[in-house]
Amino acid sequence: MNAPNKSGWKPSMEVADASGEMVTTTGNRALMLEEPLIFEIGKAETTGVDLPEVDPAMPNRMGGYDREEPIGLVGLTEPETVRHYTRLSRQNYGIDLGFFPLGSCTMKHNPRLNEKMARLPGFADIHPLAPQSSVQGALEVVDQLATWLKTLTGMPAVAMSPKAGAHGELCGILAIRAAHTAAGNPREVVLVPESAHGTNPATAAFAGYKVDNIPATPEGRVDVDALIERLGPDVAAVMITNPNTCGLFEKDFRTIADAVHDVGGYVYCDGANFNAIVGRVRPGDLGVDAMHINLHKTFSTPHGGGGPGSGPVVFSEALAPFAPLPYVEKDAEGELRIVEEETTDADHQTFGRMTAFHGQMGMFTRALTYMLSHGADGLKQVAEDAVLNANYILRSLEDILHAPFADSGPCMHEALFGDKDFGGGLSTLDLAKGLIDEGYHPMTVYFPLVVHGAMLVEPTETESKASIDQFITAFRHVTERALAGDEALKQAPYFAPRRRLDETAAARKPKLAWEEPTE
Amino acid sequence: MNAPNKSGWKPSMEVADASGEMVTTTGNRALMLEEPLIFEIGKAETTGVDLPEVDPAMPNRMGGYDREEPIGLVGLTEPETVRHYTRLSRQNYGIDLGFFPLGSCTMKHNPRLNEKMARLPGFADIHPLAPQSSVQGALEVVDQLATWLKTLTGMPAVAMSPKAGAHGELCGILAIRAAHTAAGNPREVVLVPESAHGTNPATAAFAGYKVDNIPATPEGRVDVDALIERLGPDVAAVMITNPNTCGLFEKDFRTIADAVHDVGGYVYCDGANFNAIVGRVRPGDLGVDAMHINLHKTFSTPHGGGGPGSGPVVFSEALAPFAPLPYVEKDAEGELRIVEEETTDADHQTFGRMTAFHGQMGMFTRALTYMLSHGADGLKQVAEDAVLNANYILRSLEDILHAPFADSGPCMHEALFGDKDFGGGLSTLDLAKGLIDEGYHPMTVYFPLVVHGAMLVEPTETESKASIDQFITAFRHVTERALAGDEALKQAPYFAPRRRLDETAAARKPKLAWEEPTE
């Protein structure tokens, strides 16, 4: 492992300590370790598994398609493998390490019981096409989770197969499109607020719709008048995030929903922020027709550095018949079964299949475990504590930072700030990088787009008051430096595994796979 | 978590970066995070478990011994707990992070299959006193492991219950004492070489023997003449480590053994270094009467920051009858059973019980998994690679470091150096601390006592050549600085979570438990 001069680290780049006296030749700094690429340390002939040697005389019935050229892979033994990934992992920040207030992403604690349950062979080691009598327990998980989701949202139906939030959005919009099509006209436009997450317009476009933006009011909510103004027979749906990405509850959601329904449109609610209201508010009571739920946000399944997620979609009566295949239902004998075939009665006009199998089972077991752990009372407390923590942060920083919607009422699960008044050309990005040095993962920056230099801080309910207090202290400190125009902030982070990375260079001449250096 | 001003970190102790420009208020340095004590962040009323509230009206049959005063414990919720220990863990070095050449400690890779097998409920969730018919698989593990150990060592018997190496030594010495006692006289003295591990003399004394030292020859082996000279009817046993703690094979072991046997004494071999010869040499062929095997060294069970270990002891025919209780044996029907009662035939004159139950089952499953993985061929390769790596290090550093036994022949599993010729008052300790900055765990220092400023480097077989090459480069670099008397080394480490710690102050006024600060 760690051959000299193999990593990006060049021998000439010695590390100096504060006094400038101490240097290391390895590039390591005690427990902050450099690590080369597997291709720099692995070998084609090394392997970390023990399998029989390939016998060329063995029967070959592959039809003459033998792979003769080297594939170009390298192997590591198990000790090298464990060390490689352990060293890499130590260059990462995670919730387990500290506060991770990434707004809109809901970085809450991932309970370890969930992980343990998902690994039971009875869940992890069953095939999606196994005879259904042999997987009744798995189907019960799907069914119980579906029941929780329907009850919590107050909606009559749920599609379990979507693979993440954006896939759920797609599911919802496709159901809407199918419903319109069944009624004779798919319509053309989906209305999306300016503050919406990028997946909303992208999804609508992916499903073949034109996207029209709806402006926000100065108080950070959807401009209801502008929206109603825009409604018409061409509008297939509106997609509204509630609580919205400014962290506010859309008070007029019901009014909007009624107006949309009046013109024959459907209401899609982006439920990524359901964690703020779970157990306290049922979207079904607000006129929602379809809403995805990110199990990896509200229901604590881990983000894993970018997935997997899971995005079940709850549906109103109107859209339920159009839900995708497959789904789980109870037959006459009370046995659960997976419906995989299209049927063509009025109750079942499915828009089809969105993915090969039945959804993110591994996430279902985790989410159900989480729900059973909290129960109805605990989930309500989850929403309340998440909202309390966010308001506490909002009110503890509004005096020093620009808080554009501070007067719009309490925030929900996240607090939004802007970059006004920073000195010396300093930006939101500089403040974020300053927080890295303080031991935090920065908040979401430059989103939503409606606020200049946006900083979206979402604490979640799994953060203690002491943790939040320390964060506020650090955040105030870095903000003061930004306001004072402290030049040093421009170079932050100083202590992370890497200083600021050149993203422009990366995009200009993309290097997306390793190649043997030509020497 | 991480309340400000709670950890040892004082707000005044800001961290400065290399340029002296960047400071943090939290004391954190990006991913190197400070962490307070649980007593500073936990609360008596906080808990990370969900159990029913205590009902004071509930029946109480504890006889009036209710605990009325507060215990003084604090709790953390699960998110806080996982974060607390994750942050602490990141202040630790382990094999998973990098090279850990701690001589005599055999820090080899801990295969993850071992961990997985040890956690199977069929092994982890069975009671030591469960009816024996319900734990036949567990007894098979003990029996199979015993067979491996006897076969690998070429010895006829093995006691499985000792809990670690030192406990194994005790087991061996007690058996020797029992054998002598049975023969009429326990004798008085145990001979121990100067280079022996501290547990050897401590054990002999713990078992009621006087300890006499045997000197070493200039080539780093036991002085055979001096030893034979000292032999007599008062000598109960000699304890010899082979390969010894200078990393050399005791060539004259057999001669010594014969001489000891001639005066009616027994030969105890400290088998902590069995990893150097496993699969290649059977101690039984060398005249050993008793030898412990550290499963946590040779057979890869993890050290866990100080244990648990496991120290089975193999016995010669002469000592076998005196082995401790309990042991596992096959009855007439081929069923395995645990023998817990003293019997009094010639074959069974047990010296008694050393520990409550049957030994370190959790380590047995791991060690057996390891043995089955390697097989007889793999274990031989283990020894060979361990020895090859050590000699490679010896020969790559002997030109620059004092290598007192470089001419004594090849080393076995570890290479020993001394501190001669360092400049500027620099010591072995300074060199060790310099290696910390380079990203390594230092070798064993100041042991064995026979070499001044000893540095005992044990690479083990699970290190790649690239890893060792990089270590050699770094070690040479730091050595050059030591030879040159580089003052900066005196302050190392610079990059670790802590700079050098004041051990004298710790011992002078011991603070061994947390106390609420009186303010």
Place this chain on the structure above:
Amino acid sequence: MRYLPLTDTDRKDMLARIGASSIDDLFVDVPEIAWLDGPIRDLPMHASEMAVERHMKTLAGKNLAAESTPFFLGAGAYRHHVPASVDTVISRGEFLTAYTPYQPEIAQGTLQMLFEFQTQVARLYGCAVANASLYDGSTACWEAVAMATRVTKRKRAVLSGALHPHYAQVVKTMAQFTGEEIATAQPAITPEPNLETLTSRIDEDTACVVVQYPDILGRPSDLTQIAEAAHAKGALLVVVNTEPVALGAMKSPGEMGADIVVGEGQALGVGLQFGGPYLGLFAVRNPKHVRQMPGRLCGETVDAEGKRGFVLTLSTREQHIRREKATSNICTNSGLCALAFTTHMTLLGEKGLRQLAAENHRLACLAADRLEKVPGVKLLNNAFFNEFTLMLDGKPAREIVRDLADRGVLGGVSLGRLYPGVEALEHALLVAVTETTTEDDIETLASELEAVLTQENLVEPAQ
């Protein structure tokens, strides 16, 4: 509650700081109509870890785990032995509890692993560039079709009849809304795929032709021939692979001229998981196509001190920058599954992957030979890797699979399950064999299959 650190005192103090008199004050913006008092009814209250664990274990206990039975299912999801260290790696909190690497200075772990993953996938597929993962093979397949329409500016996709039917359905589902025209067919039950029929369907309007390799019946095809036919008409060849282990023994699609190669990666590192989460792999042979790719891409760069580092790059293709003009709407992908895959692949390496593939093929040959000997069973395939199609006499294969399950054998996937209602296919059984299959398992399947087939032919069942 064990996951909620705030104490009642904390809550009171915090409300005071906020200036709210109760938590309800913070929900004032919720219209009255949506207020609930008390926890939502019809749901249980919170429970201890022990109680929840009991509940979940009871459910798990109602499933027949593959490890505890002779097991021959494939059809797009393969059971391989996953080394224990893979779970160690993906359980590291720093990987498990991280988000998408938006702050690269403290996400080099995820980023470097993705760069390595991309390189491995590209090489496995014989391509230039792979992305950082999509949801699964089936959605990757649709993304490939969509990309092909962007690249060629044509709207028609020709799907091989031997493409996994679920994949074909996903493509058709999407296409019905977006205006692509999808030409598809049912698989022809023949010992070798009929490439002529397929290539004859390619025309000047064809954006791409989509072929599975090995196909749903386990048959390999000469992709070179299809590539030539497609390229001749200016169409792209999209190749789908559902068993990456096959590419440890068989020529890569890239080598044979595929333009886009997509697939399912669960076979390495991820496991069966009842169908998800899985791992969508996506690669292109021509680096020029990179800017049309969907999903995240990790690229190499340097930091302010000149040290090598990695970042997410070319994000102007993506929804968070490009919104309605993005190449895909995907956001969260399959990061942790990619980590599991890359860890497993690193453990294998070139040598281990080739050995693994050889061992799969060896056992599959053994199984094919043995099963062919069962009266009433015919082997369809001329060639296969680790999965093949058996034609069974008597009742539909779907029922035979159930009969086998009643005897404790998970004997394969019936085409009847995959193509419900299609009579022509209902006697076909797909049998997959991997390194986890023992010779005893094969023997058990053979004898139980024989028993089931024989029993059926008796007038009065023996039982």
Place this chain on the structure above:
Amino acid sequence: MRYLPLTDTDRKDMLARIGASSIDDLFVDVPEIAWLDGPIRDLPMHASEMAVERHMKTLAGKNLAAESTPFFLGAGAYRHHVPASVDTVISRGEFLTAYTPYQPEIAQGTLQMLFEFQTQVARLYGCAVANASLYDGSTACWEAVAMATRVTKRKRAVLSGALHPHYAQVVKTMAQFTGEEIATAQPAITPEPNLETLTSRIDEDTACVVVQYPDILGRPSDLTQIAEAAHAKGALLVVVNTEPVALGAMKSPGEMGADIVVGEGQALGVGLQFGGPYLGLFAVRNPKHVRQMPGRLCGETVDAEGKRGFVLTLSTREQHIRREKATSNICTNSGLCALAFTTHMTLLGEKGLRQLAAENHRLACLAADRLEKVPGVKLLNNAFFNEFTLMLDGKPAREIVRDLADRGVLGGVSLGRLYPGVEALEHALLVAVTETTTEDDIETLASELEAVLTQENLVEPAQ
């Protein structure tokens, strides 16, 4: 082989650098008589992970796991629910694969956790200082006796008859070699321990009196009374506890005057593990005794910059410094088990531990009430925490335990197992009840016990 990174090329290159012509050259110092050619016979060759996993799972499958059956065993090893996060913590490579913290600058993780552990144990036991762990409760018990002889410079130890017999045996084993005189007795089967008998055995030569609390029959005793009697003669009181959960409800030994408190810690975090690895706890009430303690101690200090940090301290007591004059020969202890214990204890906290203890006692009371109703069963104890002694009519309890096991119930530990051959004790059954016991389990035990006892009284067995 998967754990060996050297390639044959590496080996050749390295031999060349060393100047050896073959690996055998490096073993020249091994005398010929001990040379072996080829791998040792009679042992299998290396095997794949999959093969080894199969083998081990087969062995595991032959054991009846406590989780899968009504389970009532205790007698020094208790089954409690261990939160899932404990395993997450102890599986962190930085903890799992570290050594004893000899280099404190890069071992603060282990050191701080040990400091916290010591504090928790000291408080639980009502003591001033606890060490960083010993092997298990039984060896800790011997260490306490040995320490008492050092402190008092006397050689006689009085052991309560109701001390766990294995613990008493360990003490006696050691004492036979080191010259201590051990006065012991068999437990008297009485509803309360007879302290008079015990205290009457203390004299001017007594170094310590050793009492278990609650004792082997589950009975608590008034330690204050024994402490007074001991102290009156200048002897120390050593108290042994095998169920730390009890101290969440019951007065601590330290509060009642114990001088040395030792015990088994497996009940928290560690699990049953068929008897090991377990966790020896060791604490002293009087800080003056610290320098006579065995084992490692972690202490607070500061680093060169004045930051708080932790180190192993007072090592002049230990074997690696003091050699034959050390207070104990212990080196490797139970570090990772201490981590499991402290993590579990941190999750519990004062509140959770008290709740856990209350729940254990509640269920134990329920069980005692129910089991007493079984004909032929009498409850011995006047008082108990979560374990009590039943006196059974008919055949020896040891056989009844086996009969129950045949019926799938692990019904308790018979005194016959613990004191083989002692007739006076053979009808006693120890029954332990924890929070993992359900009311159904209790009902099952009651009815099966009734069935077993009844059956036995029939002339012809019903079965």
